[in-house]
Amino acid sequence: MNDASYEGPAKTIVGILGGMGPSATADFMAKLVARTPAAMEFEHLPLAIWSNPEIPDRTRALLGLGPSPVPSMVDGVRRLIAMGARSIAIPCNTAHAFLPEIRQLVDVPFIDMIRATVDAIVCEYVGVRSVGLLATEGTRRAGLYAAECERRGLTLVNLDPGEQGAWVSPAIHMVKTGGDLAVARLGIRKAAQRLHQLGADIVVAGCTEIPLVSQDATQIVSIVDATDCLASAVVLQSVGHVC
Structure with a gap:
């Protein structure tokens, strides 16, 4: 040819x-x-x-x-x-x-991406009602997952601003800037544990940097990878x- x-x-x-x-x-x-x-x-x-x-x-x-x-x-x-x-x-x-x-x-x-993630939760995690969110402050403020979860009858669980600022935002920054990924993994683990304590059945890795440092968090609660x-x-x- x-x-x-x-x-x-x-x-x-x-x-x-x-x-x-x-x-x-x-x-x-x-x-x-x-x-x-x-x-x-x-x-x-x-x-x-x-x-x-x-x-x-x-x-x-x-x-x-x-x-x-x-x-x-x-x-x-x-x-x-x-x-x-x-x-x-x-x-x-x-x-x-x-x-x-x-x-x-x-x-x-x-x-x-947001709709694909929430659709996957509904289809693959039967019985789940409460979804924890690990995401940027921008995603939280924009209410992207809140709106989609409400549309599908799910309750969204968020960290408080202090927890977000102590654990999640620094972890995302470390991945983006080549920082200490061990520290980032620990932060995401603590955040996922807190969301689980707050009643989340599963947790969404709702920032594409988070799946890169969420391995330890999966030992505590199921993590839904929005990238995947x-x-x-x-x-x-x-x-x-x-x-």
Whole structure:
């Protein structure tokens, strides 16, 4: 077959808007590959990837402390569309707070990470009623999981601001900046334990940095990895089933 006869991949291209942060995007890509039912390399999904670590901080924007990430995110989405993407996945929970605004500026469907995670809880954890949240302060303030849990009849359990500031926010920062991951793991373990004490049946790792340091927390309570839920949703949309 010569180049002139090639008409592009048979499967629809999915665009990945990443870089928020780079380690989390790499983790998402690994989980996407693992979730794809492929025996050979050509059975994997065709992807367009734009990883831009210069997108302004989403939490700072939501707290009124920094510029909006929307222009950079829209630029990234448009680049992905130009690469042939017909749907977009964003492996960053907090970024989903800006989706309503972004949807007004681009004409492409998004695979919603928050909805995919809560849908997975409802489908896979029968009987669960209370869900603990480990996330950025921006995700908490935006009420992303609160709204989706309410829609599905679940109660969301949050840490108080002091606990969030002592354990979760520093852990996320350590992953993003290459800090002491042992300290980060301890913080996430303490946070998960506290959520369990507050009545959470399970806990959502609702920031893409958290699954990178949640191994110890799984010894206390079941952790639902939002990154993995998004990866599964992408595969399910593309091929109809997942590994």
